[in-house]
Amino acid sequence: MKLLVINGPNLNFLGIREKEVYGTQDYQYLLNMIKEKGEQVGCEIEVFQSNHEGAIIDRIQEAYFDGTKGIVINPGAYTHYSYAIHDALASIQGLPKIEIHISDITKREDFRKVSVTAPACDGQIYGHGLEGYCMAIDEVLRLLADR
Secondary structure, three states, rough: OEEEEEEOOHHHHOOOOOOHHHHHOOHHHHHHHHHHHHHHHEEEEEEEEOOOOOHHHHHHHHHHHHOOOEEEEOOOOHHHOOOHHHHHHHHHOOOOOOEOOOOOOOHHHHHHHHOHHHHHOEEEEOOOOHHHHHHHHHHHHHHHHHH
């Protein structure tokens, strides 16, 4: 089974940016963790990262055609204002989608408390650090099993 993890802007700077918020583990650590999770659950998990809104939308649309069965997405800052990413997520009905955030967005700046992309997803996980990605993968798999 093929799953897709999408990471938005600045997530490639994990371990460099705001360590007090996002932790000290770098992006390669996250990639390794996701790879191990895929091996544990018997799934092929592709990870895609872009700092460009259009590239993220293109990858979401490609997922509809390439055999992807579910998506985990951390839209980064696009979470709070990208109706274009919302629309792309909403357009691929039938694929479970879970939004993930490393930090607890409900305890941060006011603008971070609002997600315009979450309503196009089947759920949202936040505040569990990088482990939240594993939780989101498990949730996608649970949603698939329930269908």
